[in-house]
Amino acid sequence: MKLIFATNNEHKIQEVRSLLHDAFTLVTLKEAGIMQDIPEPHDTLQANALEKATVVFNLSGENCFSEDSGLEVDALGGAPGVYSARYAGVNATAAQHINKLLAALTQEQNRAAQFRTVIALIENGQPVFFEGICKGYIAKTISGHRGFGYDPIFIPDGADRCFAEMELAEKNKYSHRRKAFDQLKTYLLSR
Ligand code: ITT
Numbered sequence: 001m002k003l004i005f006a007t008n009n010e011h012k013i014q015e016v017r018s019l020l021h022d023a024f025t026l027v028t029l030k031e032a033g034i035m036q037d038i039p040e041p042h043d044t045l046q047a048n049a050l051e052k053a054t055v056v057f058n059l060s061g062e063n064c065f066s067e068d069s070g071l072e073v074d075a076l077g078g079a080p081g082v083y084s085a086r087y088a089g090v091n092a093t094a095a096q097h098i099n100k101l102l103a104a105l106t107q108e109q110n111r112a113a114q115f116r117t118v119i120a121l122i123e124n125g126q127p128v129f130f131e132g133i134c135k136g137y138i139a140k141t142i143s144g145h146r147g148f149g150y151d152p153i154f155i156p157d158g159a160d161r162c163f164a165e166m167e168l169a170e171k172n173k174y175s176h177r178r179k180a181f182d183q184l185k186t187y188l189l190s191r
Pocket of ligand 1: 006007008009012040067068069070071084085115147148149150151163177
């Protein structure tokens, strides 16, 4: 089954390729000839995921999916959440987002947080949603150089090191993205 993945994030493409079963052919936006920037104007992961998938469905007419993810920190009332990609500014680097988050938690004992992914699949024109959550906590300092985004400061529950110190296969054991894509695969393969 051919599916267009509505993302411009190369790291997500790499992770999702490692998660999808051989039964799916993942087509990137570049491969589909879709070059435009896709907006994320909403204040929920679900609405943004639907927006991205809808733009691509309207351009291509093909089955497609997108995912919107965010890091939700308990002590910050769920921030940066849906704004994770622009927490320290639209053009800020991952290091700047991380530094802002560590500074916001300097005096904080409660470092609990979770990553959440919402997938919007558009199949034959109809949207279906899937969600994956990975609970964990925010480290006091950065470690590791793998992965992307907030991986250098997020330690999933059950692990003793952060995502950026893990090979992708190990991150996949815990990750929000893997949990959401397990559901997508189960849904598509059971029909
Ligand atoms: P697309 O919208 O093009 O898919 P994006 O990078 O804008 O790509 P999101 O809107 O979903 O993606 O932004 C989520 C941000 O949250 C992302 O830029 C990272 O900073 C962070 N993030 C998401 N998943 C992550 C993960 O597995 N590890 C670390 N950080 C992650």
